[in-house]
Amino acid sequence: MPTKALNTILDRNFAIADAKEIINTASPAIKEIVNYSTNTFARCEKSSKAQDDEDLAILILFLHTIEMADAIEELVLKSCCNAIVPLLRSIFEALLSVEYILEDDYRQRALCWNYNYIMNRISMYKLLNKNTTEGKTFIKTIKEDRLLKSLKPKDFLRSKEPIENLKSLLNKEPYKEIESEYFNFKETFHRNPKWYELFNKRMDLLTLARHLKRGALYLFLYRGWCQITHASDISRFISKTDNGQPGIVGLRNSSELANNVTFTLCFMIDINMHILKKFRPEESIASWYIREIRSRFLKLNNLSANIGIKT
Numbered sequence: 275m276p277t278k279a280l281n282t283i284l285d286r287n288f289a290i291a292d293a294k295e296i297i298n299t300a301s302p303a304i305k306e307i308v309n310y311s312t313n314t315f316a317r318c319e320k321s322s323k324a325q326d327d328e329d330l331a332i333l334i335l336f337l338h339t340i341e342m343a344d345a346i347e348e349l350v351l352k353s354c355c356n357a358i359v360p361l362l363r364s365i366f367e368a369l370l371s372v373e374y375i376l377e378d379d380y381r382q383r384a385l386c387w388n389y390n391y392i393m394n395r396i397s398m399y400k401l402l403n404k405n406t407t408e409g410k411t412f413i414k415t416i417k418e419d420r421l422l423k424s425l426k427p428k429d430f431l432r433s434k435e436p437i438e439n440l441k442s443l444l445n446k447e448p449y450k451e452i453e454s455e456y457f458n459f460k461e462t463f464h465r466n467p468k469w470y471e472l473f474n475k476r477m478d479l480l481t482l483a484r485h486l487k488r489g490a491l492y493l494f495l496y497r498g499w500c501q502i503t504h505a506s507d508i509s510r511f512i513s514k515t516d517n518g519q520p521g522i523v524g525l526r527n528s529s530e531l532a533n534n535v536t537f538t539l540c541f542m543i544d545i546n547m548h549i550l551k552k553f554r555p556e557e558s559i560a561s562w563y564i565r566e567i568r569s570r571f572l573k574l575n576n577l578s579a580n581i582g583i584k585t
Contacts (some may be wrong), residue, residue, distance in 0.1 A: 282524065285350070289526035293353040296528060296577055300535040303570040304347040305544045310562060314546050318553035324381075329553075332375055333385035335368045336549050339542060342368075344539050352527045355531040356502055356510055363499040364533055365541045366491075370479070372548055373486050374470055382452075382473060389452045390469035392440050399437045405569045406434070495537070532577040539571055 279286070289493035290297065315336055323331040342361040349358050375383045379473060400408040416422050446455060459467040463476065471477050477485075501507035510530075515522045543563065550557050 284525045289528065293528035293531055296532050297353065299351055299570050299573050300350045301347055302512040304343060304350060304535060306332060306566050307539060308340055308344045308347060310547055311542060314549060315340065318549050319335055321553040328381050328384045331384040332372050332549065335372050336545060336569060339368045339545050343538055343542050345530060353526045353528050353531065355526065355534060358534045359499045359502045362538055363496065363503055365538065366496060369541050369545050370482055370486060372545055374482060376552060385448055386452055386472040389444065389449055389456065396437055396440050402457050403434060420561055435490045437536045532574045536574050536578055558571060
């Protein structure tokens with residue numbers, strides 16, 4: 275007989291029923307903005323006239339946020355409130371990247387993002403190729419891994435062709451200057467640079483957020499999101515019983531659901547506006563927002579205020 279969940283820890287039906295008002299407002303709103311974003315993406319991709327894949331970065335980042343928001347909508351339907359957080363965090367990081375690329379030196383910053391992506395792929399292919407130094411070291415590491423120790427060297431890549439194909443992309447003229455900057459940074463600071471550090475300076479995500487006037491959001495919310503993502507937060511599981519004793523909060527608690535959805539909508543609206551301004555500046559989202567989103571957004575704000583921010 276299949277195992278049943280312990281209802282005091284996980285009561286799926288109750289969680290959905292308890293969050294019904296939020297779900298009925300949030301799910302259609304997120305679905306609408308995801309649907310709208312897919313059309314935005316298609317129109318903007320068609321409008322792209324750039325050379326050397328310089329528009330690839332922000333278009334892929336936009337597509338990434340659409341995918342994350344789409345998954346959030348599925349989680350909302352099941353009142354999986356805290357499972358939304360890693361996806362929301364990822365949307366926020368993508369938004370920062372898009373805003374930084376569009377802020378200034380568009381071509382250079384976009385190509386820096388491309389370069390960094392390709393370098394990361396090369397590193398992964400080296401790891402999975404038994405004929406590289408990295409691959410030989412990885413094979414030794416596998417033997418110590420409790421899950422992957424069954425992976426055999428025969429399963430690895432035998433050819434360096436994927437690596438060489440990627441390197442050939444970086445041999446194009448637009449990447450020459452970036453390559454020099456990348457390896458100068460690596461030699462100076464003894465680590466691989468983040469893409470937004472190229473032609474700039476040492477910078478962490480907080481510095482980038484502050485630069486983009488999103489520092490308060492980072493400090494107030496993003497750090498909390500990171501604690502959930504990195505499994506270092508206990509606050510959402512702890513409460514007090516009626517007699518003052520410590521207790522465990524059941525899973526799928528909806529106390530932050532409206533807040534998480536509100537931020538999802540905010541970020542997706544922002545990124546649509548940025549992408550449209552870049553590729554189709556004659557377009558405005560105003561009429562669509564008023565018609566399809568605003569009333570739901572305001573209702574979610576009210577629900578968030580009624581619930582309050584959890585401490």
